[in-house]
Amino acid sequence: MSESAAGEDWQAWVGRKETIRERIAPDRVAALGATLGLEGNYAAGAALPPGWHWIFFNRFVPRHELGTDGHPRRGGFLPPVSLPRRMWAGGRLTYHKPLTIGGEGVRESTILKVEAKSGRAGRLVFVTVSHSVACDGTTCLTEEQDIVYREAAAPGSSAPTATPAPQDATWSEEFHPDTVLLFRYSSLTSNGHRIHYDQAYAQSEENYPDLVVHGPLTATLLQGFAERRAGKPLKSFEFRGVSPLFVSSPFRLEGRGDGRALDLWASGPSGGLAMRAAAEV
CATH class of the missing domain: 3.10.129.10 (Hotdog Thioesterase)
Incomplete structure (x- = not known):
């Protein structure tokens, strides 16, 4: 139990x-x-x-x-x-x-x-x-x-040290989030969590430096990225959030694969691993 x-x-x-x-x-x-x-x-x-x-x-x-x-x-x-x-x-x-x-x-x-x-x-x-x-x-x-x-998190506490993202990507795309994107995605998903649109709340209450990019949004972008690179529909996809991404900085969708199994990730502006994923087509 x-x-x-x-x-x-x-x-x-x-x-x-x-x-x-x-x-x-x-x-x-x-x-x-x-x-x-x-x-x-x-x-x-x-x-x-x-x-x-x-x-x-x-x-x-x-x-x-x-x-x-x-x-x-x-x-x-x-x-x-x-x-x-x-x-x-x-x-x-x-x-x-x-x-x-x-x-x-x-x-x-x-x-x-x-x-x-x-x-x-x-x-x-x-x-x-x-x-x-x-x-x-x-x-x-x-x-x-x-x-x-x-x-x-305790007020003023520092974020954990970021895990470095892999450096051997075969494919890479840069994505630029913005406040309107986060607001519209929150609306479309009926997601009222204030860390995605209320900067004062995100900073003062949840101790983030800026608005947080939705994890499902990053996972959706990675799935589309995988299908474009493989040229085939997905059979399966799994993902794990590692560290948050923020609206103030672009991030990268990256991956590698053998045509059937794909290793995917999203990395922040400093090279830290934000999300790890795997897909089959």
């Missing part, structure tokens, strides 16, 4: 399920394409690019149900972990077939496990959630998400 040092126990949440139904609306898909500056066929009947399903199946909760960080208050589908900081740490995706733009989507979610651990940042709680996403009655992708809750 996973139990925190404070005596909290969330095993009753293991096995909890949630189902959300939503049309894969073409106008929303086109809005993400415009946000990322990517041209494509976003009309009904076309295939949804990998990672773009994250703009769907997100509950937009009433204002009075939000916490001070902009996330929905604790409890509900996810366990009411009392640790104040929450982030999406990584995940694993298997693509069976593309979702169809304009189709009727269904996401069925299950909490697989809840584990309490200790790390450099103090107490941590990991929640693993599985998702199965179907479109017009056919399962299109399965996914596991790792969500981590942690203690707040």
